[in-house]
Amino acid sequence: MRKIVVAGAGHGGLSAAINLARDGYDVTVVEKQKREDMGYDWEDAIELSAFDFAGIARPDESIYIKSHHMAYMSPNGQHILRMPYDKGIGRRVHMERKGLTAHLFAEADKAGVKLVFETPIVGPVIDGDRVAGIKIIDGGKEVILESELLIDAAGMDSVVRSQLPESFGIVKDFEDRNIFNAYRIYFDNTTGAETDPPYNVTFFHRDKPGISWTIVDKKFVDIIVGKFKMSGELTMDEVEDYIGDFRSRYPFVGEKVLRGGEQIMRIPISRMLPKIVYNGYAAVGDSAGMTIPLSGSGLVLSIMGGKYLADCVKDIGMGAFSLRNLWKYEYNYFQEQGQNYLLLDAFKNFFTYVTADDINYILRKKILTEQQFSVADGEPLVLPIKQLLHIVLNCGPMIKIVPHLVGALSAVPLTPVIAKSMPKEYDERKFQKWKKLYLSL
Secondary structure (H helix, E strand, C coil), rough: EEEEEECCCCHHHHHHHHHHHHHCEEEEECCCCCCCHCCCEEEEEEHHHHHHHCCCCCHHHHHHHECCEEEEECCCCCEEEEECCCCCCEEEEEEEEHHHHHHHHHHHHCCCCCCCCCCCCEEEEECEEEEEEECCCCCCCCCCEEEEEEEEEECCCCCCCHHHHHHHCCCCHHHHHHHEEEEEEEEEEECCCCCCCEEEEECCHHCCEEEEEEEEEECEEEEEEEEEHCCCCCHHHHHHHHHHHHHHCCCCEEEECCCCCCCEEEEEEECCCCCCCCCCCEECCCCCCCCCCCCCCCCHHHHHHHHHHHHHHHHHHCCCCCHHHHHHHHHHHHHHHHHHHHHCCCCHHCCCCCCCHHHHHHHHCCCCCCHHHHHHHCCCCCCCCHHHHHHCCHHHHHHHHHHHHHHHHHHHHHHHHHHHHHCCCCHHHHHHHHHHHHHHH
């Protein structure tokens, strides 16, 4: 029985663990937190089809509700883009994160996964040119937990990935442009008032580079405020300023904190890292950059990523968990999922060059429309030449940002080129050539 260790109880790691344990692999998941503490105390959007894809039972309906109708709002609040509304409950829902995590743990238990909690991970065990396990703290002592394959599901700040040798060629730390600092809190709704639409996302709220939102329910108001890290750290003074502005917009936002509000979170807003596998090692979820680059949402991509990884491991059979063999996992994930978010990553970078006034103008002139922003929901984007010309020609008053916008739009024709150029079989020379092209976007 082949021994697989999963570092961290991330959603992608659990997805892989469940699938592999069902097929007879010896799978152990090691997590530093207590079981009952896992999962944020809030709800997030997720597509139920992700569970179907991963072969995992859907959670009970008691932990999710229909997705909220959403709109994007300009910094001055005068221009709104209403996104298409998914009226059914079959595709997208809002799900309690603690409930989701508990569900995945229950499925892991059924599959025979060994779940080990309250066990800090010190770092990877390196044996020559391969990862051979992890070092953990057990009973106050450092212990080595050996593995034939180590799955890194320890998140953006993984202590495993960050300590891999430089020679492995895997990114150790996320750049500031790929990090979003966010604060989330739920207040009571004092009057039961509602907004239309209930879910409003504001760009450059208070004229600062970032994204904020409100979700208004009859019983609560869910507020998140965020800032791109490359523009500096989000401070509690800024958080209070953001919340104060929301209170002026919505007088029904109460003082009672229902949940959240504990700390400022670091969220990855990254495309897939250029290399997520090596000998004896595979990253998944946030640790691999499996997120939607503008919102940081990664639940769906992580769960699906775990299934791609499990399928690759099963195809390897009794072969070596080598870089060449594990490359199939990275290749398949990128071709079927990862490449869809290159354009959104390019637009994320574009937003770091503009100002609040630029965003007001862009939305007022409809230079970017619902079609472009729908990419944030994973929808494919097609931009005819006529529309590209409209976008560029209408940016005249903002000539300084035209090069950056053109650079972002270059992702439209370049994305299929990058996907086609990715080597199907791992070859170092071909990989380096592809990596250079991939990082050029």
